[in-house]
Amino acid sequence: MPHLIISAGILTMERAGRWVTVAGSGAHVRASRNTLTVRRMNTVQEYDLQNVGHLIVVGGHTIHTSAVISLRRAGVPISFFDADGLPAGQVLPSGYDAGERVREAQKKMFGHTYALTFARKAADSRILAIERMGNSSGWSFLYDGELEFFHRNRDELPYLIKMDELRRVSRLIADTYYEVMARTLPPGSGFRRRTARPHPDPVNAMLSLGYAMLYGVAQCAALAAGLDPNAGALHEGNGALVNDLIDGFKPAMVDETVFTLVRAGLDAGDYEAGTGRCILSDALVGRLLPALHASIQDEPIVSVARDLSTSLISGKEFSPVY
Numbered sequence: 001m002p003h004l005i006i007s008a009g010i011l012t013m014e015r016a017g018r019w020v021t022v023a024g025s026g027a028h029v030r031a032s033r034n035t036l037t038v039r040r041m042n043t044v045q046e047y048d049l050q051n052v053g054h055l056i057v058v059g060g061h062t063i064h065t066s067a068v069i070s071l072r073r074a075g076v077p078i079s080f081f082d083a084d085g086l087p088a089g090q091v092l093p094s095g096y097d098a099g100e101r102v103r104e105a106q107k108k109m110f111g112h113t114y115a116l117t118f119a120r121k122a123a124d125s126r127i128l129a130i131e132r133m134g135n136s137s138g139w140s141f142l143y144d145g146e147l148e149f150f151h152r153n154r155d156e157l158p159y160l161i162k163m164d165e166l167r168r169v170s171r172l173i174a175d176t177y178y179e180v181m182a183r184t185l186p187p188g189s190g191f192r193r194r195t196a197r198p199h200p201d202p203v204n205a206m207l208s209l210g211y212a213m214l215y216g217v218a219q220c221a222a223l224a225a226g227l228d229p230n231a232g233a234l235h236e237g238n239g240a241l242v243n244d245l246i247d248g249f250k251p252a253m254v255d256e257t258v259f260t261l262v263r264a265g266l267d268a269g270d271y272e273a274g275t276g277r278c279i280l281s282d283a284l285v286g287r288l289l290p291a292l293h294a295s296i297q298d299e300p301i302v303s304v305a306r307d308l309s310t311s312l313i314s315g316k317e318f319s320p321v322y
Contacts, residue, residue, distance in 0.1 A: 019217070019293060020047055023058040023209055023285050025083070031070035040282070049074045053298075056216045058209060059083045079216035084197035084277075085208030087215055087239055092223065102226035105312035106241075112166070114244075114308075114318055115233035116157060119170040121248035121322050122234075123154040126177040129251035133184055141183040149176070170234060174247075181255065185262050190273065198277035202270065203262055205278045209285070210254030210292050211246070217298045218245040221305040245304055248322045249296075257295040261288060 020036065022029060027040040036047040036055070055071055057063065058081040068091055071078055078091040127150045134142065153173050160166045178194040182203075185191055190201035199205045219242045222229045232240025234247070270284040280288075304320040311318035 018047075018051060019054040019056055019213070019298075020052055021056045021058065021213055021289050021293070022061055023289065024280065024282055025060040027061040028064070029055075029057070029061060029067045030064040031067040033070060033073075036067065036071070049076070052076050054079065054216065054220060056213055057081065058085060058212050077220050079219060081212040081216070084199065084205075085212035085215075086197065087212070087219070087242075090216075090219065092220075100226075102309050102312055103228045103231070106228055106231050109312055109315075110231060110233050112161070112163060112233075115163060115166055116160075117318055117320070118234040118244045118247060119157050119166055120154065121320065122170060122250075123150070123157065123173050125248045125251045125322055126173060127151065127154060129255060130177065130180060132256075133181070137184070142180065146176075146180060167234060167236075177251075181259060185259060186265070189262050189266065191262075200276070200278055201273060202266060202278050202280060202284070203258065205271070205280050206258045206261070206284075206288055207254060209280070209288065210258055210296070211250065213292055214246045214249060214254055214296055214301075215239065215242055217296065218242045218249075218301050218305070221245070221298070221302045224302070225305040225309040227305060227309055245301060245308075249301060252322075253296045254292065257291045258288070261291060 020038070022038055024040075027038055030037045030039070031049065034049055036049055036052055038045045038047075049070060052071070052074070053076065055067075055076060055078045057078065060083065068078065072091060072093055075093040077093065080088040080090065082088050127147075130142070130147065130150065134147075150173060153169055157166065157169060160169060175193065179192065182191050182193060185203065189203050191203035194207070195201075195204050197208070199208060219229050219239070222241055222245060227241055229242045230238055230240055232242075232244045235241075235243040266284070270281050272279045272281075300322065304322070307320045308318055310316065
């Protein structure tokens with residue numbers, strides 16, 4: 001069952017347990033009072049509800065009302081995403097939305113200082129990922145001056161006063177990071193850069209699946225900490241705060257896992273990319289999900305959300321650890 005924590009004067013909820021991710025299409029999800037069942041073609045997976053911490057549903061599936069009712073009674077959040085990994089909504093147990101005081105502080109105080117912190121953390125994580133790759137496999141994938149480019153733009157962030165400029169340089173770092181890391185992957189993967197949906201290649205599709213899982217965890221963490229998930233600092237639009245929270249976690253928790261799997265080799269039957277949208281096979285998703293479940297750790301994300309909530313209430317410096 002969930003347990004409650006008092007932190008920074010607000011009520012928050014945590015639930016221990018494994019995440020269950022249902023991705024792709026065509027699965028049937030049901031539940032009894034004690035068991036969650038996921039049926040796909042000729043395979044059936046059963047989970048003890050007491051050991052389920054979060055159900056993440058990506059793509060088109062059939063979910064019986066029994067599953068929604070049983071999971072809500074057990075205190076398990078459900079996060080829904082479309083086939084391309086875009087968030088579609090959540091079903092949350094009572095007690096997740098208890099942060100009126102925090103949200104008031106978020107409206108009044110959230111701004112450039114917090115946006116700068118998120119931008120620097122995201123830049124640091126991408127630079128670190130590039131340096132890990134260089135140290136482990138050699139630096140031939142980098143062009144002359146590229147590493148200095150990343151460091152120079154990262155060091156420029158504190159001097160950017162306008163939010164538009166801060167966002168522009170942060171996006172430039174991220175876009176260039178993907179182009180650089182694309183050179184470390186087999187040419188046949190079709191990945192050159194991060195693309196808009198629908199994704200034409202398997203790497204972008206795999207990244208989006210991983211980011212959807214990361215998003216689901218961070219959205220629950222934000223709500224549990226009393227934060228408004230749509231009121232971001234660095235990012236804008238729906239889920240802006242969630243995107244603020246996850247940006248610095250993407251390289252280590254998702255990108256490295258996806259890139260490692262791609263470097264190991266993809267088979268011709270692992271995906272279909274001839275229809276304008278790349279569709280991942282069940283077999284590839286079956287290899288990817290366990291690796292992502294191992295690499296996406298919820299506690300660091302929860303910790304950053306708590307730190308942000310505490311900072312907004314207390315006025316103390318926000319200095320999260322990624």
